[in-house]
Amino acid sequence: MPEMPEVEILARHLRPLLRGKTIRGVRVCRERVTRPTPPRELERRLTGARFKNLSRRGKYLLFEFQSKRSRETFSALGHLGMAGRMFVALKKEKLPRHTAVVFDLGGRNLVYEDLRYFGRMTLDLSPIDALGPEASELSPTGFFRALKRSGQAIKVKLLDQSLIAGVGNIYASEALFRARISPKLAANRLTKEQAARLLAATREVLNEAIKFGSTVPLKTMSGKSDALFYYHNDGEGYYEKRLRVYDRAGKPCLKCGTQIRQIVQGARSTYYCPKCQR
DNA sequence: CACCATGTTCCTTG
DNA sequence: CCAAGGAACATGGT
Numbered sequence A: 001m002p003e004m005p006e007v008e009i010l011a012r013h014l015r016p017l018l019r020g021k022t023i024r025g026v027r028v029c030r031e032r033v034t035r036p037t038p039p040r041e042l043e044r045r046l047t048g049a050r051f052k053n054l055s056r057r058g059k060y061l062l063f064e065f066q067s068k069r070s071r072e073t074f075s076a077l078g079h080l081g082m083a084g085r086m087f088v089a090l091k092k093e094k095l096p097r098h099t100a101v102v103f104d105l106g107g108r109n110l111v112y113e114d115l116r117y118f119g120r121m122t123l124d125l126s127p128i129d130a131l132g133p134e135a136s137e138l139s140p141t142g143f144f145r146a147l148k149r150s151g152q153a154i155k156v157k158l159l160d161q162s163l164i165a166g167v168g169n170i171y172a173s174e175a176l177f178r179a180r181i182s183p184k185l186a187a188n189r190l191t192k193e194q195a196a197r198l199l200a201a202t203r204e205v206l207n208e209a210i211k212f213g214s215t216v217p218l219k220t221m222s223g224k225s226d227a228l229f230y231y232h233n234d235g236e237g238y239y240e241k242r243l244r245v246y247d248r249a250g251k252p253c254l255k256c257g258t259q260i261r262q263i264v265q266g267a268r269s270t271y272y273c274p275k276c277q278r
Numbered sequence B: 001c002a003c004c005a006t007g008t009t010c011c012t013t014g
Numbered sequence C: 001c002c003a004a005g006g007a008a009c010a011t012g013g014t
Helices: A004-018 A039-046 A126-130 A140-148 A154-158 A169-179 A192-215
Strands: A025-028 A050-057 A060-066 A073-079 A084-090 A099-104 A108-114 A120-122 A261-265 A268-272
Touching (some): A004 A050, A004 A060, A004 A108, A004 A192, A039 A073, A060 A126, A073 A126, A154 A169
Antiparallel strands (some): A025 A099, A050 A060, A084 A108
């Protein structure tokens, strides 16, 4: 589910549901997701605290709390890894098989489930410091200068969270297609014009995904809770349909008809049109 | 059984 | 010290 747009949608969805709610209890079901914070410490710290705000930075969720007694504020960091989800559900509902952490909000639970447990819910905020700017805050000049310092293929470089925070494997391919730039081009060989075009394309792709995601009805996960199932893919193909190259190997380019090609870069799949992206 | 998957981190190599 | 490449993490789908 989670590249920047999905996390942004999730933050917008959860924010009004959580604000002001007091956490009655926390249960860490899968201990590795709190690393490096000890699970019991997370439980102890969050129990009795109140949600003040929820924001997003890159692909991270930043939960702000007010502690019960001291009125001091502190934060926790969430990350959905490859297959994480968060949703609010009625307490009587059955928890998913791969529930990682449950927050007791009274009549409801905030559930963090993670099929592969690659994600996190932790008190360690340090990953935030390693992030580069949001796509919306980076200047074309700054982007170009950063690219000049790397000989890596531009597709691989786009996934570097210290360059732009939030770009993942799907939108990296999509942005390069939109900018008509080959994923194999070395970062330091993009012209100033290409860099500007790529940054603009990246912003557009991310913003359009947020806009689109906002229109997708949040699917109920089980029964009649307000569970978030944004990444859901039913017959309509809500999710895939709007992607132009990702996961379309062998299918015709929507602009020129050439077969979309799939290659491996940095151990991850890249999709591109060999004709449009010279 | 083999291979692939929206991400990050750690280890090795050069 | 840094850049780059690859494995590891854990589970499920095809």
